[in-house]
Amino acid sequence: MTEKLQNLSNTGLYSKNRFSRLTLRILAINSVAIAILIAGFLYLDRYESSLIQSELEALEHQADLFSDAIGEVAVRSNYGTSSSLSRTLVRRIVTKSGNETPTRSRVFDAKGRLLADSMSLPGAVGNVEMKPLEPLSPNLFFRAFAESFYEQVFGLLRQRPFPMYRESTLQLASAFPEVVQAMKGTTLKTVRATEKGSLILTVAVPIQKYKRVLGVLLLSLEGKKIDEAVRSFRLEMFGVFLLTISITVALSVYLARSITLPIQRLASIAEQIRNDRGRHYTMPDFSERNDEIGELGKAIKQMTDNLWQRLDAIERFAADVSHEIKNPLTSIRSAVETAAKVTDSGKRDRLLAVILDDVHRLDRLISDISDSSRLDAELSRETFTKIDIKKLLQTFHEMTTSDRRPNIPFLMLNIADNEASHVVQGHENRLVQVIQNLVTNAVTFSPIGGTITIHCESDEFNVTIMIDDEGPGIPNSKLTAIFDRFYTERPTDEKFGMHSGLGLSICKQIIDAHRGQIWAQNLLNDLDEIKGARFIIKLAKENHSRTR
Template sequence: MAPGIDFLRNELGIDGRDLTLRWSGQISLTRRILAVNILALLLLAGGFFYLDSYRSRVVDNRVAQTAREARLIGEAIAAVDPAIRDPLVLRFARDTGSRIRLFDATGRTIVDSRALGLRNFVLMDPDKEDWDQTIARFLDAAIDVIVMAPRPPLYRERSGAQQWPDVAAVRGRSIVSTTVWRAPDRTPVLTAAAPLPIGGVVMTTVNARDITKTVRIERFRLSMVLLVVSIVSILLSLFLARTIVRPLRRLARAAVRVRLGRAREVVVPRLPSRRDELGMLARALSDMSLALRARIDATEAFAADVTHEMKNPLASLRSAVEGLSRVRDPALQAQLLEIVRDDVHRLDRLLSDISEASRLDAQLSRAKFEPVDIAAMIDGLVAQRDTRGVERGIRVVFDRNPDERTIILGEGARLERVFENLIDNALSFSPDTGLIAISVIAEHDELVIRVEDEGPGVPEEAREDVFKRFHSVRPDSETFGQHSGLGLAIARTIVDAHQGSIGVESREDRLCGARFVVRLPLAELPE
């Protein structure tokens, strides 16, 4: 595998394990953004439940206060002369805001602050209140249902002392009894009964509207805060959805059109103004679509070139075969058979090179790169040619520094094919008794390999064309059809897969001939 592939898989999560979504993967991104923000709002709405706890604590404190007041009132009434008892009851009723009643031992009412003319305990009729109070009562009931708060009994006047549970609870006992009731307008009513030291019971009744008013004011303030936060949160969610989801949808639509085979018509938006991850994604998809389009164009051009290159030997082969059926001269038949053999060999070589060129990208993408000593490889190639003998007296010289680092990461067999093609190309163009010089030198983080010959060289305007597929300019002395025109194209594909470069440069010595230069990244030294 090419260097960096494993890193990209880990960095980008190509295997998908770190991007797996379960149930949320079935929900659109817009709804997920809204859901996350609404969840935060629901947590804020939990403050309404805190208000219920606050109300319960206030009611408990008021119940305790009412019990103390009932006991103190009873003790004070028992300590004064009966002649001033009624004025004292009125004074206590005004100060505490409650209705005070005294019952004797038989349960008969002997004093009632209302009968004395003080009507400070009046229950509100909900049917006569404004609409805002109706909404407030509805919210009270809804929150009580949600938090499952205990529902106090409805307050109603009793005709006798024994019908009041607090009076019945304290009769004959030295305790104070309290009860929380519910008024028709859902405000709490507190009753408390305490025994009189002289016999009988004192009972106080108060409508604690201030508790409900305080809770409703706090709830209104919290509602306003929640409303403002909700509006801001929803607007932010829609903003995020607009800035994230809409570009993603555009990219998805463009990707679908590319998948449907209309890649030439699709312009994937690059979002140049965005410097975030979406901008990176858009530009990556755009580059990918352009690369795909270039690959499609290259494939079509390659197919057309293959067809064109195969037509020539096939036409020659067909002509020779047709001629064999008509020619009776043995010499001409032998000549035609030689043409058939040459064309078959040419087709075989052409098909082999085409097969290798078409599979090369896929094979290199799966290749496992290992340390390769380029100097040792070239030294071995030169030694093999010397052993076999080089035609036309051409000399192949390899120059290297034994102490120089020449190890790269790559696939040895493919790199060997690169330098074999370069040497073959140099041999083809070299004159008789010519010199082919090969050098290897490390420059910074690159290994530079130069292959020089003494042939006619490559014109500057054709230095890129020689690496195109089926581009074949051969020397006059070479028999037609010995090369497919794919050797240098295959070499460039292999070098590009190794993150290197190959090209033709001018010779520094100003001599005639071609110089092919290969640059490959050096392998990092182990620490």
């Protein structure tokens, strides 16, 4: 068994690989679809853009309220000169607000100098920079692994198309284009990205008093909230992706193996049939599968059975041919040996006549055998065309009756349902050969002056041809055997050896090739006595021939 499997592997019909090419293709096709879907979720451009827009609108609203408050409270009026912002009051307001919100607030006066920064507290030891601490959370292993994986892999996807944000050591208005623009009285919102890829949202709002710009409020907010939301959503989608890809891979493997394993088994059996000379194999049964694999298994099993039947038929045919040829050869040999010993010229002439008859018999036999042996191959090569059986029978009847010889039975034609279609798919010459053989057979058994009738009927699915004679009929036990090769049941007054016994067998071969049916039955009178024989041919119509 091991050698057989090795041979099958060498021929390429059987593979020991865990996954076949078909399996890999199914996996690839299913995985690509999911990968494309998950890639769309990974970028999430629209989702991130909506979050950024929402944060900017909230930041702008906060900046408007804050600038209005500074404009009302922190403005210092100088008598005789223009009003300006009070550094002390501005710092007091900014410091108080900086402790309540994560937003960084910076206020610049009309000359572009920094008055206050919520991230720096003034004191004797210098400015102290303040940053909010990260919230405490359990450092779970999976979360740490997921975050590390996220930073390593998805960091490559965070190539954001925003200008770079760089913290300037000189906190002057000229270092911030949005502040310069706000000095002209317009509000400007910007989005920048740091070198690490995180977002910085800024809103620059003019501080006005009586529509006069006294300074600019610059609010900036790190986009950690946006990054956390996007990262959380991506991690959730990544978990869904892992679950989906696992299920997809499992189903793909199951689907692939449910396809490849049966095909591999069928390929193995086919290789055994090709290599083994006997019939020592077991065909797998896929009859329970209601799919294409089940149909393939049934087709291969039927094909194999038909192959063995054909081989058995060839063997029987060879044996029958050998037997049928030996009979005239034996007769010829006996006549030749006897003629050599006979001195009477009259007896010698009779022996020579016997030899001549046997030679003619042998010639007819060889011709019929040759025709029968080539018939299947020729029919498989010939192309079927549309044939109107009604016109075919009418033409055959006209040609046969036009040169009718004396003492030959009359040939009648009866076609029912003339308006119905009589078109079938087939080979015209071969169907004419069948009709000719059956009519010739009927002539042989019909009495002198008798009648042979050809009937033709058509229904929704089939065209039926019936050929009746007025002969002695067929023994009931031989109604099927008459279609066997070399079967001979001839009239008692017919000279021996005039027929090879292949005529009806050839008719059945031709009708079987047309996927039709042919059978014989006896015609009975009112007293249930045989009054003749009937041969029936049933052919499927053109629109139904492929389904039969």
